[in-house]
Amino acid sequence: MIKFLIKGLWRDKSRSRLPIIVVTIGVTLTVLMHAYITGFMGDTIEMNARFTNGHIKVMSAAYAENMDQMPVDLALMNVEELITSLRDGYPETEWAARIKFGGLIDAPDSRGETRSQGPAIGFGIDLLSSQSRETQRLNLEKALRQGKMPSGPGEILLSDAFATKLKVAPGDTVTLIGSSMNGSMTMYNFIVAGTISFGVEIMDRGTIIADISDVRMALDMPDAAGEILGFMNTGFYDNTKALEIAGDFNRKYLTDTDEYDPVMKSLSQQGNMGQYVAMSEIWSMYVSLIFIFAMSLVLWNAGLLGGLRRYGEVGIRLAMGEEKGHVYRSMIWESVIIGLVGSVLGTALGIFFAWLIQTYGINISGMMRGASVMLPDTIRARISPPDFYIGFIPGLISTVLGTMLSGIGIYKRQTARLFKELEA
Amino acid sequence: MENKSIISISRLIKRFPMGKDEFTALRDISLTFTEGEFAGLIGPSGSGKTTLLNIIGSLDVPTEGEALVLGRSIGKLTTREAARLRKENIGFIFQSYNLLAVHTVYENVEFPLLLLNIPSAGRHKMVMDALEWVGLTDKVRSKPPQLSGGQCQRVAIARAMVKKPSLVLADEPTANLDADNSHHILQTMETLNRELKTTFIFATHDDKVISYLHRKIFLLDGRVDKDEIIRSNKR
Ligand SMILES: Nc1ncnc2c1ncn2[C@@H]1O[C@H](COP(=O)(O)OP(=O)(O)OP(=O)(O)O)[C@@H](O)[C@H]1O
Numbered sequence A: 001m002i003k004f005l006i007k008g009l010w011r012d013k014s015r016s017r018l019p020i021i022v023v024t025i026g027v028t029l030t031v032l033m034h035a036y037i038t039g040f041m042g043d044t045i046e047m048n049a050r051f052t053n054g055h056i057k058v059m060s061a062a063y064a065e066n067m068d069q070m071p072v073d074l075a076l077m078n079v080e081e082l083i084t085s086l087r088d089g090y091p092e093t094e095w096a097a098r099i100k101f102g103g104l105i106d107a108p109d110s111r112g113e114t115r116s117q118g119p120a121i122g123f124g125i126d127l128l129s130s131q132s133r134e135t136q137r138l139n140l141e142k143a144l145r146q147g148k149m150p151s152g153p154g155e156i157l158l159s160d161a162f163a164t165k166l167k168v169a170p171g172d173t174v175t176l177i178g179s180s181m182n183g184s185m186t187m188y189n190f191i192v193a194g195t196i197s198f199g200v201e202i203m204d205r206g207t208i209i210a211d212i213s214d215v216r217m218a219l220d221m222p223d224a225a226g227e228i229l230g231f232m233n234t235g236f237y238d239n240t241k242a243l244e245i246a247g248d249f250n251r252k253y254l255t256d257t258d259e260y261d262p263v264m265k266s267l268s269q270q271g272n273m274g275q276y277v278a279m280s281e282i283w284s285m286y287v288s289l290i291f292i293f294a295m296s297l298v299l300w301n302a303g304l305l306g307g308l309r310r311y312g313e314v315g316i317r318l319a320m321g322e323e324k325g326h327v328y329r330s331m332i333w334e335s336v337i338i339g340l341v342g343s344v345l346g347t348a349l350g351i352f353f354a355w356l357i358q359t360y361g362i363n364i365s366g367m368m369r370g371a372s373v374m375l376p377d378t379i380r381a382r383i384s385p386p387d388f389y390i391g392f393i394p395g396l397i398s399t400v401l402g403t404m405l406s407g408i409g410i411y412k413r414q415t416a417r418l419f420k421e422l423e424a
Numbered sequence B: 001m002e003n004k005s006i007i008s009i010s011r012l013i014k015r016f017p018m019g020k021d022e023f024t025a026l027r028d029i030s031l032t033f034t035e036g037e038f039a040g041l042i043g044p045s046g047s048g049k050t051t052l053l054n055i056i057g058s059l060d061v062p063t064e065g066e067a068l069v070l071g072r073s074i075g076k077l078t079t080r081e082a083a084r085l086r087k088e089n090i091g092f093i094f095q096s097y098n099l100l101a102v103h104t105v106y107e108n109v110e111f112p113l114l115l116l117n118i119p120s121a122g123r124h125k126m127v128m129d130a131l132e133w134v135g136l137t138d139k140v141r142s143k144p145p146q147l148s149g150g151q152c153q154r155v156a157i158a159r160a161m162v163k164k165p166s167l168v169l170a171d172e173p174t175a176n177l178d179a180d181n182s183h184h185i186l187q188t189m190e191t192l193n194r195e196l197k198t199t200f201i202f203a204t205h206d207d208k209v210i211s212y213l214h215r216k217i218f219l220l221d222g223r224v225d226k227d228e229i230i231r232s233n234k235r
């Protein structure tokens, strides 16, 4: 009997292959959509992580309190040692020391007199050591507009708009006027190696990027750093993991007594990012839910129509003396098989396409021109665990429910009525 | 030779709901059929032939009165019991053949045996015998869409007969067939009736069918108008 039913299922294209194709397409779209939304939301988070927050960040407790003011006087000491123990303690994360500072940039004329001046926000990052990934992380080579990347000590990058305003060009010397770690005023000369533009207004106003060793020299802060940013090796922010690492670190290092103790904060624990992380989780859930709901309706309908179309066959089988319950159950089993096969195929395809988009990305820089928030210019899907099961909701559950519903007609109708429809 | 009664219908009434009203399709039918009959319900369109045949076949139930088929009262059967009655004792033949299109001739004929859980060894012989009766042993692997109408109806007869049921109900079996094919299947059924003692009840208004019947029950407006028994059939 089962063999007989399977033969029927296999041979009747409109009963097997067609519904499987429909389910596969629906499931593929659902998985892809989910991965895409997760990726889009995640990319914005990644962008902020790379520029400002890290996936996790270590600061002194006091610095953490006043993070917006970039207080170099509250920087961490003995950074080398701290990074070594971070590397040992959390090998799944990559660490990078940075110094963020405020100051004035002064462009002198040929006689050393001030020609122009402007307030700047500085980033001291590891630009020069060969194992550093900071250049890639901030996408500096792509952002370069004039000149070249710094290749030795004393060279900096200046945001393009700022350079225009100050009327300086690559090769010119500028002076940083700032305050040192212990509060005294310092002046330090840099050579402008190149200018950069990220296409993001807040980053393009008055940014200077210098090698962290130069900044340590300029601000008299040896082996110190304002912040140590941690980036997970997976390349993606994982809030649960970040909170776990931060919690673990703080248990080991943080006391209530010393405000210079290092404290670790996850991205979601910094400023508004917590809200954004929560919001993006809710959004990706909403969008996915709506999409799953829509796909469910489609597949439900497909299941329903598939069932209705078979009233004729059902009538014959009932006339031959097959029990209603048996006919009904065999239809449900068929839809379970179709739903399963379609969901498995669709999930595989969806994850494959998502993987392509995750790996190669879709460039949307054209659409993002002029945006003032930090939005990524490449959209990448992101495959996360739900992608492996989310497609089964429309693929399996809706298909089977649709068939169940259409099958109820078998029970409701008089057997003779099924025949009337059959004869027509 | 006095045969035993296999169907006994008394004071049967069938009404269908029609919006707020009811439509009476069968009014006070009383009939008895004995084993081995070759009988026909004859009458114009709408006279209630199919309705009566469906009730005898336990596909529908009487509104009032009783229909006893092989000792079971149709109105009182659960759907499960009705299915069992059909599965074990009744074969159906329809005007539009109603074969399963994706299954081969062999599989279509085999289907009723699968429902009866007959082991495969016995099944093969029964299917081949049935196809032999209708002269289609060379078409076992064909599928219904590849067959002519006459061949399809012969497959349907084989399917109805394969389990050697006590009763075969045939609703307008020749309506879609030409004269040659009609005579061919009628002769086949007549032979099976004679050799296997299967009771045949037709619903028809086709003269070709009527000419084969041993008993003609004329229905008019849901009533039995005339009930003729023809002992010797002369065509
Ligand atoms: N399910 C139903 N609901 C309502 N009316 C019905 C139903 N089935 C049959 N009827 C009505 O009952 C009457 C008898 O129908 P039936 O199908 O038995 O006629 P018939 O003698 O088989 O006709 P035909 O030769 O056209 O097949 C018809 O008037 C038909 O409209």
Ligand SMILES: [Mg+2]
Binding pocket: B049, B050, B051, B171, B203
């Ligand atoms: Mg009829």
